[in-house]
Amino acid sequence: MKTSIIGFPRVGELRELKFATEKYFRKEISAEELEATGKELRKKHWQLLVDQGIDFIPSGDFSFFDTTLDAAVLLNIVPKKYQALQLSPLETYFALARGYQGASGDVTALAMKKWFNTNYHYMVPEIDDDTELKLVGEKLFTTFKEAKEAGINTRPTIIGPFTLLKLATYHGTKQAVDFYEDAIIAYAQIFDRLAEAGCQWLQIDEPALVLDLSPAEVQQFKNVYQKLLVKKSTLKILVQTYFGDVRDAYKELIDLAFDGIGLDFVEGRKTLRLLEKYGFPENKILFAGIVNGKNIWKNNYKETLTLLEKLQSFGEIVLNTSCSLLHVPFTLVNETGLTKKVTDHFAFAVEKLTELNDLKQIIANKDENQPLLKANLDLFAQERFSKNDHVLQQINALTEQDFIRVPSLTERAVVQKDTLKLPILPTTTIGSFPQTNEVKQNRAKFKKGEITEAQYTEFNKIKIAECVAFQEGIGLDVLVHGEFERNDMVEYFGESLDGYLFTEKAWVQSYGTRCVKPPIIWGDISRSNPITVAYSTYAQTLTDKPMKGMLTGPVTILNWSFPREDISIRESTLQLALAIQEEVLDLEANGIEIIQIDEAALREKLPLRQTDWHSEYLDWAIPAFRLVHSKVQPTTQIHTHMCYSEFADIIQDIDNMDADVISFEASRSNFKILDALKAIDFQTQVGPGVYDIHSPRIPSVEEIETTLRNILSKLSVEKVWVNPDCGLKTRGVLETEASLKNLVLAAKKVRGGV
Template sequence: MKTSIIGFPRVGESRELKFATEKYFRKEITEEELEAKGKELRHKHWQLLVDQGIDFIPSGDFSFFDTTLDTALLLNLVPEKYQSLQLSPLETYFALARGYQGAAGDVTALAMKKWFNTNYHYMVPEIDDTTELKLVGDSLFKAFNEAKEHDIITRPTILGPFTLLKLATYHGSKQAADFYEDAIIAYGQIFDQLAASGCEWLQIDEPALVLDLSPAEVQQFKGLYQRLLAKKGHLNILVQTYFGDVRDTYQELIELPFDGIGLDFVEGRKTVSLLEEYGFPKGTLLFAGIVNGKNIWKNNYQETLSLLEKIQPFGTIVLNTSCSLLHVPFTLANESALETTVTNHFAFAVEKLAELNELKKIVADKQTHHELLKGNTALFVQERFSKNKHVAQQIEALTERDFIRLPVLAERATIQKEKLQLPILPTTTIGSFPQTKEVKQNRAKFKKGEITEAEYTAFNQEKIAECVGFQEEIGLDVLVHGEFERNDMVEYFGESLDGYLFTEKAWVQSYGTRCVKPPIIWGDVSRSQPITVAYSKYAQTLTDKPMKGMLTGPVTILNWSFPREDISLRESTLQLALAIQEEVLDLETNGIEIIQIDEAALREKLPLRQTDWHCEYLAWAIPAFRLVHSKVQPTTQIHTHMCYSEFADIIQDIDNMDADVISFEASRSNLDILDALKAIDFQTQVGPGVYDIHSPRVPSVEEIETTIHNILTKLPIEKVWVNPDCGLKTRGVPETKASLKNLVLAAKKVRGGV
């Protein structure tokens, strides 16, 4: 039995790639130096996999920003507006990822969306009727040959044509199937070049197979691969799926001449039953995803061995991760603050490699490796989660009334309009302001005990005063305090909630150079004291304008944490909802009249199959949000924010969250969500993002003004707010100030023309 992984974290053990790339953006290092750092990390990671005994080692999973974008460039899916800049290949790549504003021109970035049901974001390829899908890049071949130079034979990995073309955005009359012919030619050329280089296996990722697929799409997939696999020659092709089961295409998969099929046995609820009902082709390797690539809890060897007993009769098995290890931190080795009684229960990416190796040994000879199994089993028979009886009693006592806010939305809107006296097209931001080096240093010094709490607070108050002063100066209508005290919108709250654990260096890539450090839910969650009240209350004393209290909602806190596996996600979320409800009521008591409860990750754990949405997720996720704000006064205006995902198909559920105002990311998706809002007569007031904050470019007044006018063609003016599409934490100060000034000026110009 051999071992395999689907992919590995690419930012490095200490986020080396992030820091090198950001230096390149600041022009502190050259393109050649950045490429050298990438090469160094690739070799380091390949060697690590060799040392850990992994048999199938991937290449091509490394990226300077996003592997979907890498595949798009490899296959010439670059819109003309980027090609016309006539930049270097790497500069063009980053123009697609981040936008570009300079001597060569001015372009916005590609749209960015959540990668299936994860917190990773991918760049959405753009295709129009003039697009020529063809092999033009060589990164995949370079990586394979680079590893070969170190005597490491890798299995190149590439996003498959079915998923790539299904995820793309189309401008014109052509759709995915119209590009299949070109894709067959291009992927066939990839097969030939890899085979000529001595490659034995190619991993083709087709995660779209776990989605709901129409009969027509299933036939398209089958026809595409019937023709494509005819070109594989002596190259072994592994089709890799993850994030669920492939119930719609399983029969087609096992009829096609793949040499390996990768199936998810962690999130794939029906994977075992598919094997039992339809069997598995003889001579095909079954890459069994049995080590969870998305959560950090140690694998239960007894349960995994029982699973393997069920599936081993179906053929030769390769022990695999359920998905890429991109979604978990690099290693536990750097976590010195946590007790071993805690870390013994965790497995990050490096430790998951060891789990695969140990499982391989146990399966080969259970008697010889009895101690490995015994030690693992002991972890799962002891009590490890802390319980809170009071929280359990609160949840047990909840009734339907606790999830309903009165009076109804329309009545509240009238009351709030009179109370707040805001102009039409009120302007605001999503919450955070740039986290400068000084802000980060202040927080770091406080955590290290180098400054007192009074000194730490005084610095933050000074920054808040500057932030409030700037917002008043440019004329924003609803202000924020800037969140200078916050490291992360989830970690910050977790640090103040009982039941959470925190890591030192357990970073996970969210997109590009953006990394997050998800906290770990270790026990029952509760709030013992106010979290945000002091800074929000202070900020409100600095202005007569409304100051938004800024909170993260319970669903997002759960989805951006590593959750427990011993209780349901519903129960964990209700615990969080009760804790955040207490914070909401404290803010209200302290004079904060507008409270934003962000649910940026609402869709993240939405089942990938629509038939499971309401019975498994939305049935408790939407009520959990309503629980948070159900007890506030009619005069208190509740906002929420959502970003970088596809919300159109759950837009009615979002309206049912019963917030007073919802801001959406919309700029990168060309305001597509507005049609969905209009179609259902969306009742909640809306702030579609009018410019992209994930790009350093500064939008002009005219550009924002045009965007606002476009919004008003779809939505009534009395329901529209004007704001950026997300928080400003990652942006620089000069570009932030310039962009917000232009935003306010644009809103005033539109008001003046009404």
């Protein structure tokens, strides 16, 4: 039995790619030096997979920003406005990813959305009616050749035509079906070139097959591959799916001439039942996703072996990860701060390679008393999660009234208007201000014990005072303290809650060069002491304007943590909601009149199939948010923020969160959400982000003014707030200050004409 993985983390064990890419952005290294870093990392990772005994080693899963963007560039899906810049190929690539503002022109970045049900973000390809989809790139072939020259025969991987065209945005009259024939020609050319280069297998990722598919879409998928697979020649094709089961297309999938089919047995609830009901072809290899590629807990070998015993009756099997290991940290080796008693329960990317080999060896040796199996059985026989009886009693005592805020939204709006006395089109930011090297160094010194807590706090207070003075100086209406004490919007709160564990270098790529370090839920969650109150109340003493208290909501904290597997995510989220509720009430008691509870990741755990949305998620996720703020006074204004997902189809549920103000990412999605807000007569006040903070561009006053007028053509002026589309933590100081000055000026101009 052979082993395989779908993909591997690409930023490097110590985020080498992130740092090299950011140096390139700052013009501290050349394109050639950046390429050299990429080549060095690829070679290192391939050799690691060889040394770990992995039989099917992917290439093409490496990217300087995003593999969906790589596929678009490979296939000439580059809008004319980017081509017109006449930049180098690498500069054009980064213009698509980050936007560009320079001598060659001024363009915004492509839209960015969540990758299925993960915290990874992909760049959305843009297709115009005159887009000529054709093979123009070389990356897929050069990386395969690069590995081969290193003595490693890899399996190249590329996103498939069905998923690529389904995820794209179309500007014009044409849709995906109009580009299938061109895609077939282009992918057939990929087949030919790889076969000529000596490639044996090609992995084509089609994760869109786990979504709800109409009969017409299933037929389109079938038509594409019926035409394409006759052109594969000597090349063997693996179609790889992940994040769920393929119930809508399983019968069509197994009838097509694929040589291997990759199925997810971790998140695919119906995957095994599909095999048992419809069988699996003898002439195909089943790449069985049995090692979880998204969570960090050790694999339960006994349960997996029981599953594999059933699967072996279906023919040849390759042991596989459930999805790319991109979604977990690189290795446990660098986690010196956690005890062995703790780390014995974890498996990061490198350790999951070991699990695949362990299972391979155990299957080869049927003796149940062998050491590998016995050690795993002993591990899972241990009690590992710590319980808190008080928290469990609180959960059990919750009633329907605990999730309802009174008075109504409309009545509260009147009270808050009188209390806060804000102008129409009030201006604010989403919360964080740039985390400069000075800010990061202060935090690092404190964590290392190089400065005292008093010194650390005093530095933060100086930065807060500077931040408040700047906001007052440019005329923002609702201020924030800047969050200079926070490393990450989830990790910071996790560090202050009981029941969490933290890592040192367990970074996971979120998008481009942005990496996060998700905390780990180890036990029942509770709050022992106030978390944000001191800094928020200090900031309020510096101004007469409203100061927002800044919190992260329970659903986002859960979704951006590595969750327990012994209880439901619903129960963990309710525990978090009670803890954050205590923080909300403390902020209110200390004079903070506006409290923002961010739910940036609300949609992240939304089931991929719409039929499961409410019963499995929204019916408890929305009430969990309401639980956080249900006890505040009518005068306290509750804000929330959401970003980089498609919210239009759950917009009514978002309105039911019963916040007073909701800010959305909207700039990168061309403000499509406005139509959805208008269609349901959205009751909550709303702040559609008026410019994209994930790009280094500085929007002009005129640009923001035009955006605001477009917003007001669809929403009532009484309901609109003016803000950037996300926090400013990752941006530079100069671009941040210039952009916010333009935002305030634009708001005042529009306000004066209303």
